[in-house]
Amino acid sequence: xxxxxxxxxxxxxxxxxxxxxxxxxxxxxxxxxxxxxxxxxxxxxxxxxxxxxxxxxxxxxxxxxxxxxxxxxxxxxxxxxxxxxxxxxxxxxxxxxxxxxxxxxxxxxxxxxxxxxxx
Amino acid sequence: xxxxxxxxxxxxxxxxxxxxxxxxxxxxxxxxxxxxxxxxxxxxxxxxxxxxxxxxxxxxxxxxxxxxxxxxxxxxxxxxxxxxxxxxxxxxxxxxxxxxxxxxxxxxxxxxxxxxxxxxxxxxxxxxxxxxxxxxxxxxxxxxxxxxxxxxxxxxxxxxxxxxxxxxxxxxxxxxxxxxxxxxxxxxxxxxxxxxxxxxxxxxxxxxxxxxxxxxxxxxxxxxxxxxxxxxxxxxxxxxxxxxxxxxxxxxxxxxxxxxxxxxxxxxxxxxxxxxxxxxxxxxxxxx
Numbered sequence: 001x002x003x004x005x006x007x008x009x010x011x012x013x014x015x016x017x018x019x020x021x022x023x024x025x026x027x028x029x030x031x032x033x034x035x036x037x038x039x040x041x042x043x044x045x046x047x048x049x050x051x052x053x054x055x056x057x058x059x060x061x062x063x064x065x066x067x068x069x070x071x072x073x074x075x076x077x078x079x080x081x082x083x084x085x086x087x088x089x090x091x092x093x094x095x096x097x098x099x100x101x102x103x104x105x106x107x108x109x110x111x112x113x114x115x116x117x118x119x
Numbered sequence: 120x121x122x123x124x125x126x127x128x129x130x131x132x133x134x135x136x137x138x139x140x141x142x143x144x145x146x147x148x149x150x151x152x153x154x155x156x157x158x159x160x161x162x163x164x165x166x167x168x169x170x171x172x173x174x175x176x177x178x179x180x181x182x183x184x185x186x187x188x189x190x191x192x193x194x195x196x197x198x199x200x201x202x203x204x205x206x207x208x209x210x211x212x213x214x215x216x217x218x219x220x221x222x223x224x225x226x227x228x229x230x231x232x233x234x235x236x237x238x239x240x241x242x243x244x245x246x247x248x249x250x251x252x253x254x255x256x257x258x259x260x261x262x263x264x265x266x267x268x269x270x271x272x273x274x275x276x277x278x279x280x281x282x283x284x285x286x287x288x289x290x291x292x293x294x295x296x297x298x299x300x301x302x303x304x305x306x307x308x309x310x311x312x313x314x315x316x317x318x319x320x321x322x323x324x325x326x327x328x329x330x331x332x333x334x335x336x337x338x339x340x341x342x343x344x345x346x347x348x349x350x351x352x353x354x355x356x357x358x359x360x361x362x363x364x365x366x367x368x369x370x371x372x373x374x375x376x377x378x379x380x381x382x383x384x385x386x387x388x389x390x391x392x393x394x395x396x397x398x399x400x401x402x403x404x405x406x407x
């Protein structure tokens with residue numbers, strides 16, 4: 001099973017994503033980071049294959065963390081999960097920084113799993 | 120299920136790759152010249168003229184085109200010619216995707232139809248505001264999108280009350296707030312009762328009962344609802360040419376007297392009467 005790290009300051013979103021991931025049968029959730037700085041640390045300790053990361057978080061935001069992760073770890077695949085997905089500039093910046101896809105909130109479980117399976 | 124732009128819709132559905140979309144965006148960037156660049160390409164002004172107009176923009180809050188006319192670098196007729204040329208040569212993302220070989224014309228039309236159907240529920244309906252502001256369209260859209268998210272995300276039946284001006288934010292069980300910045304400055308708030316907080320938590324967590332959930336999780340679900348609404352409002356605003364940044368949401372517990380609207384702000388209240396008799400309120404504190 002592929003290891004997934006969830007990064008979101010919202011407890012409820014983390015709960016939703018962890019449930020979707022753990023019930024999929026294809027993925028296992030290795031942890032929950034609450035901001036970009038924690039994500040970078042947990043990427044080192046948990047070695048996930050996929051990171052599902054919010055953009056708008058207190059402390060280090062998702063795009064800043066993505067910039068660092070894309071330099072530090074060429075193997076990890078990052079998918080942004082954000083309410084800002086429909087903002088063209090944010091979406092394009094995420095792809096340019098190396099995000100594999102951008103999922104808009106509110107999200108549907110089927111859509112999240114389809115995108116994770118296509119990575 | 121959210122406000123999207125066409126390129127995102129295609130990537131999210133796996134119709135085109137993110138690499139193909141970035142190629143198409145790069146092609147757009149090369150083709151779709153800014154007003155000053157277009158005027159230079161048409162031989163009407165020089166790069167030095169643009170630089171002088173940009174310098175003048177530091178002290179004057181005017182669009183580049185209007186400044187180029189005021190400074191005598193362009194006539195009004197020439198400015199209109201430049202704008203017309205910009206419109207006539209604009210490369211849309213769908214056309215750019217065809218040019219980079221990611222889509223055929225037939226596929227484009229099919230996916231455009233699917234995109235319009237997907238986004239139809241986010242087309243704004245008319246809402247009357249008791250103020251006259253240059254940003255009224257943005258605030259009307261904000262209220263409209265909030266109503267649509269109450270239906271789509273929370274699955275609550277409601278009736279929207281009349282928007283009123285307010286000097287106080289009425290007391291309630293909790294408030295979740297998010298600051299909006301950029302071209303507009305405001306604070307967006309949602310006020311809920313204890314019962315509505317649980318209804319929101321059930322919808323966000325997809326749980327039938329939330330009686331055993333810790334209070335921080337219950338509060339977080341209301342903040343997440345505000346985050347989802349404001350993120351989608353920012354997306355819609357960007358489609359309207361307005362830059363709107365959002366900050367992480369916060370929770371507020373007002374005193375029994377409520378909270379005063381801060382000086383220098385206009386308070387707009389939008390009551391949302393829920394079917395079971397409960398009321399939530401959406402408020403905007405708009406910086407004057």
